[in-house]
Amino acid sequence: MNVKSVETEKGSAKIVVEIEKPEFENALNKAYTKCRKNIMIPGFRKGKAPRKMVEAMYGATVFYEDAVNEIFPEIYAKAVVEQKIKAVGAPSVADMDTDENGNVILTVSTELYPEVTLGEYKGIEVPQNRLFPSPRRRSMRRSHRWRSAMPASRPSSVRPRKATPL
Numbered sequence: 133m134n135v136k137s138v139e140t141e142k143g144s145a146k147i148v149v150e151i152e153k154p155e156f157e158n159a160l161n162k163a164y165t166k167c168r169k170n171i172m173i174p175g176f177r178k179g180k181a182p183r184k185m186v187e188a189m190y191g192a193t194v195f196y197e198d199a200v201n202e203i204f205p206e207i208y209a210k211a212v213v214e215q216k217i218k219a220v221g222a223p224s225v226a227d228m229d230t231d232e233n234g235n236v237i238l239t240v241s242t243e244l245y246p247e248v249t250l251g252e253y254k255g256i257e258v259p260q261n262r263l264f265p266s267p268r269r270r271s272m273r274r275s276h277r278w279r280s281a282m283p284a285s286r287p288s289s290v291r292p293r294k295a296t297p298l
Contacts (some may be wrong), residue, residue: 135211136237145219146226146241147211153234156199163198200225200238208240218245 133155136148151159164183173181173189187194204225212219219242227239 133207133210135214138215138217140217140244143246144241144243145217146239147215147217149207149211149238149240151203151207151236151238153236156203156234156236159199159203160195162202163195166202167195167198196228196236200228200236204238207238208242211240212242217242219243220245 133152134150136150138148139146161183164186168181169179171181171186172178173185176185183195208223211217221243223240223242225238226241227237229237231237
């Protein structure tokens, strides 16, 4: 895996990564073994068709997307660490090409942490507005406290239950 270039724009980055042919072949084999159980080709039992037959019938790039999904997390992690990028969120594969040697070139786009520059903030004073309750509210609070602590002057309206025979 080689990181070819990194382009950073406003809050986003495009990373171009080249994956060597042997590394991508391993990912293709892993993708084939995962998808193998669902492949049905006439003349073969389900899941028993060889990879070359599947590629001949559906095209050579039939497993490319699954192979990229297989190998992508580790390649992305290496590229971000190698280039010292502060990435945020989930990356996406913007473009995938192959060159004449069989190497695969991925263009990955991702979002970056914003770069913040602070201005002069020391020495700024903020006025504090202290809100006190009005005298009427204070007296209402006091009377409410007293009401909850005083016993009721009338009898309760709850009636005792009648005993029911068993």
